[in-house]
Amino acid sequence: GEDVEQSLFLSVREGDSSVINCTYTDSSSTYLYWYKQEPGAGLQLLTYIFSNMDMKQDQRLTVLLNKKDKHLSLRIADTQTGDSAIYFCAETPGSGGYQKVTFGTGTKLQVIP
């Protein structure tokens, strides 16, 4: 079955860049997502990338995809204390029909003022 792995924890200083990494096993993954979960809340979609792209930039967020290595990363520039949250990588096969989204194990980002 599909497997999506992330490191559990990342700590950075305010103003630095954060890089959150994700690896997945499903070679048919077509859409890859990054969701953010703030304490006590549900998940919110941050950004997504199609598998035919290798980079996507959206303001402070940069997503890099290495399809050969099945590796996805999320870079947050100028990390702020409000970025402290759990970040989930997710993927869908996109093979048509209804999609099941498989979420990663989540990376807790702690931003130190």
Added chain:
Amino acid sequence: DTAVSQTPKYLVTQMGNDKSIKCEQNLGHDTMYWYKQDSKKFLKIMFSYNNKELIINETVPNRFSPKSPDKAHLNLHINSLELGDSAVYFCASSRTGAGVETQYFGPGTRLLVL
């Protein structure tokens, strides 16, 4: 206006009891989901409904029974609650359930079984 709402927000109950969690979305979406997030924050899909019909059913004990009276509601009934059912349950919805779509999540229901 709350897009995806769940009730109750907290639920504390004894082992063996039966309980229900309700979910409603006002986004006009066709597809709704239930996820379980365990104490390690691992998030796993349980069920998905499209226009009141079951489309995803992961390996979930029969004690869990989803019910969708209409496409705006997806309730989760749990029979004979066990300690291992303690988790945060998230409801979510998406427009069609196909392709790349944002899933909109509810705030979660924190279930504690004693």
